[in-house]
Amino acid sequence: MIATVFQTQLHELVEVSGLRWSHVEAHPPSMPAVGCPRPDGTTSRARTFTVPAMVVVVDDAGGNGMPVVCLPMLGMSRAGTALAFGPALAGDGLREVYLDLPGHGDAPGEGAADSQTILDTVCDWLQRHLQRPALLAGASYGAYLAAGVARQRPDLVEGLLLVCPGVRVGAHERALPNQTPPAAEQGWLEAAPAELHGHLDRALGHRTRAVVEVVLQALAAGGPGDEAYQDALTDGLGYALADQDDELLFDGPVTIVAGRNDRVVGYADQFHALQAYPRGTYCVVDAAGHYLPWEQPELFRALTQDWLQRRDT
Helix, strand or coil: CCCEECCCCCCCCCCCCCCCCEECCCCCCCCCCCCCECCCCCECEEEEEECCCCEEEEEECCCCCCEEEEECCCCCCHHHHHHHHHHHHCCCCCEEEEEECCCCCCCCCCCCCCHHHHHHHHHHHHHHHCCCCEEEEEECHHHHHHHHHHHHCHHHEEEEEEECCCCCCCHHHCCCCCCCCCCCCCCCCCCCCHHHHHHHHHHCCCCCHHHHHHHHHHHHCCCCCCHHHHHHHHHCHHHCCCCCCCCCCCCCCEEEEEECCCCCCCCHHHHHHHHHCCCEEEEEECCCCCCHHHHCHHHHHHHHHHHHHHCCC
């Protein structure tokens, strides 16, 4: 069970991930960043970088494998992101890299709170610290940024894995499903704070106690982030990238995975985005919503492995 702070009441925000919240049990920002646990039982090394004027905190597995850089949902830490992508990437000898974006996890909210500045920060880190183009993987807002990097700096990107991606950040611009979600297990929301019930009802397609438990663990993992910075980002005019509707072609291997029951970002806009990716694969998953990696982990790993194999073709 996790504890959650709400200023007054939880409400649906106009942000790509559909939710942002603070964690009572997370360590304060003044404490050193710690690495993320990995599926093999080891813990990665956390390092803090300033690139050039904003700060990101990075877990880097190191080694000589193909780098795959994983970007988080809005408000989620790199530890939560590792819980989503780590099991799907395990065993391939990859150099897994997980970032706390500015104002997320252990990274302070410094500098301009807009998506272009955050995207530029990611590009700066990729250019300064990797010796080759990277595979980029992202969920929700992280996928929105990853697609933006591929449009603006395709020289830095080998391929894209876009999981429940935001295509447009404005809630009123999204095509959302209106079908009745699958039947839920009795008592499936009992472990969640009452204030989260509405969000989880919109976000989840696989509606069981076990799925709710792992989603709550991921949301609570890692550093607390900077709520004021995140508010400034989502409330500001710079939340949307100016080129979000540009259809510049990216010719690397791309996989877009969407949840059929995702009532946060939907699945229809993601299909239309496929026209920018000549080597794109699109999959919409039954009984899955916005937290697809935890709702259908075996299928998510299979789709991720297919994407990794296609980079060599």
